[in-house]
Amino acid sequence: MKNFLLIDISNSFTKLALASRDALHERREIATAKLTDASLKRLVCGWKFGSVVVSSVVPKKNKHVISLKKPVLRVSAKVDLGVGIDYPQPEKIGADRLANAAAVAALFGAPAVVVDFGTAVTFDIISPGKKYIGGVIAPGLAAMTSYLFEKTALLPRIDLSEPKSAIGKSTREAMMAGAVFGYRGLVREILAQIKSELGSPKKLLVVATGGYAELIASKLSEIQVVHPNLTLEGLRIIGVLNG
Numbered sequence: 001m002k003n004f005l006l007i008d009i010s011n012s013f014t015k016l017a018l019a020s021r022d023a024l025h026e027r028r029e030i031a032t033a034k035l036t037d038a039s040l041k042r043l044v045c046g047w048k049f050g051s052v053v054v055s056s057v058v059p060k061k062n063k064h065v066i067s068l069k070k071p072v073l074r075v076s077a078k079v080d081l082g083v084g085i086d087y088p089q090p091e092k093i094g095a096d097r098l099a100n101a102a103a104v105a106a107l108f109g110a111p112a113v114v115v116d117f118g119t120a121v122t123f124d125i126i127s128p129g130k131k132y133i134g135g136v137i138a139p140g141l142a143a144m145t146s147y148l149f150e151k152t153a154l155l156p157r158i159d160l161s162e163p164k165s166a167i168g169k170s171t172r173e174a175m176m177a178g179a180v181f182g183y184r185g186l187v188r189e190i191l192a193q194i195k196s197e198l199g200s201p202k203k204l205l206v207v208a209t210g211g212y213a214e215l216i217a218s219k220l221s222e223i224q225v226v227h228p229n230l231t232l233e234g235l236r237i238i239g240v241l242n243g
Contacts, residue, residue: 099234117210
């Protein structure tokens, strides 16, 4: 059986996809907190696959992948990623970040930066020589707004969308402006620093993925591509390279 089951276990959600060697097919997801042997089997019901490729940043959930009783390839710096690694402790790099690096190098080339808007926002850099050379980790957008709700008496929890104005006319509008405009400023400055340290290459491609990629990238000229399934594509590519 040539199909892969791809599983990306992140802090908030676990994404799954059925994939052939050439493309992703069906995609499903579940809150990671609800991932169990039983829920995983329900999610993959009807899917036919010969092996599993998994990236995980939640070690206690890894045991559920074993319950599928299929060969499992766990993404790490020890497998063929299609990119080199120039990093002091490769074993410390998150599996999802390695999957992103594999995907951006294979799909878009190098040099490149992947900005992944997850629970944390991560920036991962692929050098002109097609090597993973490091990155940046900052608080995620949802984490920032949740913190305000949890640590203050009067500020509400908000759902994020494009602010109408930088000058909020209500508490919610003020929070929205601070979150979205402020976050774009954070991303823009980090990208500027990365580009400077790389020697300001003319062809540096920035690819965004993750939950808030569309929202934040829509007004950031520094980001050229939004790819919602970049991590899963990376898992597919790694599966092919190691198959």
